[in-house]
Amino acid sequence: MTGGGTYNAHMAVGLTLGAMTVPGTLYRRVTLFLELLTVTLLVGAAYGSATPVGAAGGAPGDDLPEGPGKKVLVRACTTCHDLDEVVKFKGYYTKPQWRDIVVTMKEYGADVDDAEVEVLSDYLAEVLGKK
Numbered sequence: 001m002t003g004g005g006t007y008n009a010h011m012a013v014g015l016t017l018g019a020m021t022v023p024g025t026l027y028r029r030v031t032l033f034l035e036l037l038t039v040t041l042l043v044g045a046a047y048g049s050a051t052p053v054g055a056a057g058g059a060p061g062d063d064l065p066e067g068p069g070k071k072v073l074v075r076a077c078t079t080c081h082d083l084d085e086v087v088k089f090k091g092y093y094t095k096p097q098w099r100d101i102v103v104t105m106k107e108y109g110a111d112v113d114d115a116e117v118e119v120l121s122d123y124l125a126e127v128l129g130k131k
């Protein structure tokens with residue numbers, strides 16, 4: 001009777017282990033998926049930070065002072081690229097150069113009218129301009 005009991009216990013363990021190989025495979029797949037996701041995110045982050053110089057970390061747009069130009073900037077200049085793409089050029093361009101950029105972006109399709117081009121160029125030169 002005791003012997004039989006032991007045997008049955010082994011059977012039970014064997015069955016349990018056997019059943020566990022299925023979730024085990026699933027677990028490995030989930031882990032693999034998470035690893036791939038992590039790699040993708042790391043590569044993405046590395047790629048993102050590999051682009052130029054300038055404003056390090058944080059939410060760049062929020063560092064900019066309020067003003068009429070900021071509204072235009074946030075509204076019209078974040079549809080195709082991040083504000084970061086603009087802010088990272090802080091200190092690189094003079095006012096006429098910022099104006100050229102705004103005009104170029106308008107040609108690309110930025111939603112700014114002629115008056116806003118002036119407001120925005122003034123603002124960009126003031127907060128991000130070459131001193």
Ligand code: HEC
Nearest residue numbers: 076077079080081085086089101102105108109110111112
């Ligand atoms: C229709 C899409 C679009 C909109 C809207 C847009 N941009 Fe761009 N922007 C681009 C593209 C595409 C590039 C990269 C190609 C290039 O540099 O010409 C770029 C690049 C830039 C650069 C980098 C220029 C450099 O010297 O490399 C700056 C600065 C910039 N944009 C500012 C702005 C500002 C300011 C606005 C708002 C007035 C704006 N963008 C709106 C498409 C856009």
